[in-house]
Amino acid sequence: MDVVEALKGRRATRSYTGETVSRDVITSLIDAAIAAPSAMNLQPWSFVVVEGAERLREMSSRAKDYLLTGSPSTPSFLASREVLADQDFNLFYGAPCLVIVCARPPSRQAMEDCCLAAQNLMLAAHAQGLGSCWIGFARPWLELNQTRTTLGLLPDQMPVAPIVLGRPTVMPQPSRRHRPSIVWN
Numbered sequence: 242m243d244v245v246e247a248l249k250g251r252r253a254t255r256s257y258t259g260e261t262v263s264r265d266v267i268t269s270l271i272d273a274a275i276a277a278p279s280a281m282n283l284q285p286w287s288f289v290v291v292e293g294a295e296r297l298r299e300m301s302s303r304a305k306d307y308l309l310t311g312s313p314s315t316p317s318f319l320a321s322r323e324v325l326a327d328q329d330f331n332l333f334y335g336a337p338c339l340v341i342v343c344a345r346p347p348s349r350q351a352m353e354d355c356c357l358a359a360q361n362l363m364l365a366a367h368a369q370g371l372g373s374c375w376i377g378f379a380r381p382w383l384e385l386n387q388t389r390t391t392l393g394l395l396p397d398q399m400p401v402a403p404i405v406l407g408r409p410t411v412m413p414q415p416s417r418r419h420r421p422s423i424v425w426n
């Protein structure tokens with residue numbers, strides 16, 4: 242697949258079939274992720290994989306409880322209260338797999354590097370006919386000590402990009418892009 246075609250064809254996927262994603266495929270996507278550039282080539286990333294739609298459904302319930310009751314009331318969470326309070330809303334959309342791209346400080350630009358790795362991962366998934374979605378909602382809950390321990394995150398691993406992967410039930414429609422501001426000098 243042509244790279245621009247991949248860039249323009251990738252969509253945030255919010256509905257998945259039950260089909261699992263094999264470890265070989267996940268490993269190949271992580272291989273693509275680590276082809277990303279990184280500041281001073283420090284490659285300050287690592288990956289935590291959670292497998293199983295049922296496991297992710299349980300994690301969704303716990304994360305939603307935390308977001309609704311325990312997390313700081315930031316305006317964006319307040320705006321999403323109704324969605325989060327819906328019993329049927331699964332934060333991970335029924336996906337069979339979650340890959341968390343984690344940053345490893347002390348690299349000062351680890352966050353930026355991990356975002357590039359995450360985009361690579363999503364594009365590589367798209368090239369293989371898989372859907373993906375970055376689940377920013379999950380991050381505050383993933384940062385909790387108890388969650389970190391459960392998922393086996395090391396003390397220096399900071400979750401940056403939680404990305405669900407799986408076979409899409411339908412290919413989502415493209416979302417509109419605003420015309421960007423461009424200053425020509």
Ligand SMILES: Cc1cc2nc3c(=O)[nH]c(=O)nc-3n(C[C@H](O)[C@H](O)[C@H](O)COP(=O)(O)O)c2cc1C
Binds near residue numbers: 253255374376379415
């Ligand atoms: C940092 C970040 C956080 C996101 N968090 C969520 C999320 O929690 N839930 C969700 O459904 N989509 C999330 N998305 C997906 C965006 O909503 C989606 O990329 C955007 O609407 C544009 O659609 P497209 O990816 O199909 O082009 C996130 C995307 C990014 C980059």
